[in-house]
Amino acid sequence: MIRSEVLKTLVPMISDELVVCNIGIPSQELHALDDQPSNFYMLGTMGLASSIGLGLALAQPKKVIAIDGDGSVLTNFGTLPTIANNVADNFILLIIDNGSYGSTGDQPTYAGKKTSLAAVATACGCENVVECRAEDTAAEVRKALDGDQMTIIVSKCESGNAKNPVITMDPVVIRDRFMKAVAS
Amino acid sequence: MDVNDKIVADMVKNKIEFVTTVPCKQLAGVIDAVEESPDIFHIPSNKEDEGMGLCAGAFMGGKRPAIIMQNTAIGVTINTLATLIQYYRMPLPMLISYRGELREPVACQVEMAVHTKALLAQLNIPTYHFHKQSDVEELDNILQYTFMCNKPVAILTDASFWGGYGDQ
Numbered sequence: 039m040i041r042s043e044v045l046k047t048l049v050p051m052i053s054d055e056l057v058v059c060n061i062g063i064p065s066q067e068l069h070a071l072d073d074q075p076s077n078f079y080m081l082g083t084m085g086l087a088s089s090i091g092l093g094l095a096l097a098q099p100k101k102v103i104a105i106d107g108d109g110s111v112l113t114n115f116g117t118l119p120t121i122a123n124n125v126a127d128n129f130i131l132l133i134i135d136n137g138s139y140g141s142t143g144d145q146p147t148y149a150g151k152k153t154s155l156a157a158v159a160t161a162c163g164c165e166n167v168v169e170c171r172a173e174d175t176a177a178e179v180r181k182a183l184d185g186d187q188m189t190i191i192v193s194k195c196e197s198g199n200a201k202n203p204v205i206t207m208d209p210v211v212i213r214d215r216f217m218k219a220v221a222s
Numbered sequence: 223m224d225v226n227d228k229i230v231a232d233m234v235k236n237k238i239e240f241v242t243t244v245p246c247k248q249l250a251g252v253i254d255a256v257e258e259s260p261d262i263f264h265i266p267s268n269k270e271d272e273g274m275g276l277c278a279g280a281f282m283g284g285k286r287p288a289i290i291m292q293n294t295a296i297g298v299t300i301n302t303l304a305t306l307i308q309y310y311r312m313p314l315p316m317l318i319s320y321r322g323e324l325r326e327p328v329a330c331q332v333e334m335a336v337h338t339k340a341l342l343a344q345l346n347i348p349t350y351h352f353h354k355q356s357d358v359e360e361l362d363n364i365l366q367y368t369f370m371c372n373k374p375v376a377i378l379t380d381a382s383f384w385g386g387y388g389d390q
Contacts, residue, residue, distance in 0.1 A: 083271075083302050086278070086306065090276070090278050093240070093275065093276035093277060093278060093282075096265070098283035114271070116272050120266075213282065217284075
């Protein structure tokens with residue numbers, strides 16, 4: 039399974055949840071599969087989906103799912119100790135780990151080689167870290183949504199991208215409708 | 223009132239409830255005051271762009287944020303300022319220690335000091351420079367202005383403002 043196929047299995051359970059989605063093709067794929075006001079699409083700033091998601095989860099009580107990538111987490115490695123030391127039990131960090139920088143031409147990442155993001159997250163102090171196969175991602179996300187514990191899920195999937203148009207929505211519109219969904 | 227307490231009191235008056243910090247020697251006192259404030263959630267960041275991500279999330283969650291950092295961070299955060307904070311039009315007060323100014327003992331700090339105001343100007347970021355301790359009287363208005371216009375706003379605070387580095 040590639041990322042877009044994983045995202046497709048998640049749509050029924052994340053459609054009504056607050057989702058912060060990683061820059062580039064992941065946001066384009068989610069936007070094409072299930073555009074919702076409760077989706078915050080990152081149009082710039084690689085690496086910060088997990089930080090935005092944590093800030094959002096700490097600021098209000100609704101559940102927040104940050105859909106991140108292995109390359110993005112590698113870019114913002116400092117996020118994992120911050121997450122571990124500021125526990126928000128309404129926060130789920132889903133790292134779609136396809137071992138590649140998908141939006142830039144599928145160059146390999148170190149997460150696809152010797153580096154285990156699940157082991158790094160655990161070493162950083164994250165207490166509820168799950169590594170799963172792509173096929174099991176939906177079940178793990180369901181379990182995390184049903185629970186009341188901050189969860190880091192590392193979903194190991196294949197490299198590859200669906201072809202979708204870029205998101206042309208104005209960023210202030212994305213932010214405004216997302217904030218209305220947060221406040222509703 | 224102690225200047226650190228005054229800064230935190232103005233933050234609280236402006237309903238800032240979420241503050242992220244990356245330390246600087248000059249900022250140690252204000253970071254302690256933030257940590258001790260019962261009205262502010264203090265979350266230290268490992269890097270300033272990470273901190274701006276946290277602030278963006280907190281803002282969308284209904285909490286007014288602020289970041290406290292050193293001016294060297296302007297070199298780290300230009301992309302985040304342009305493509306997250308400014309692009310999505312979010313307010314972000316940035317209380318910045320302005321290292322490399324008069325009374326600076328570390329020569330390397332001057333290398334980013336000479337670029338700091340130019341970079342902020344290039345980004346069209348409203349910038350205020352606190353040089354004398356009485357300049358802190360403007361902080362309340364600056365914070366009101368920041369949340370009025372939904373922009374990142376820089377408050378540069380130099381060594382003279384903080385009272386220098388003690389005996390040198």
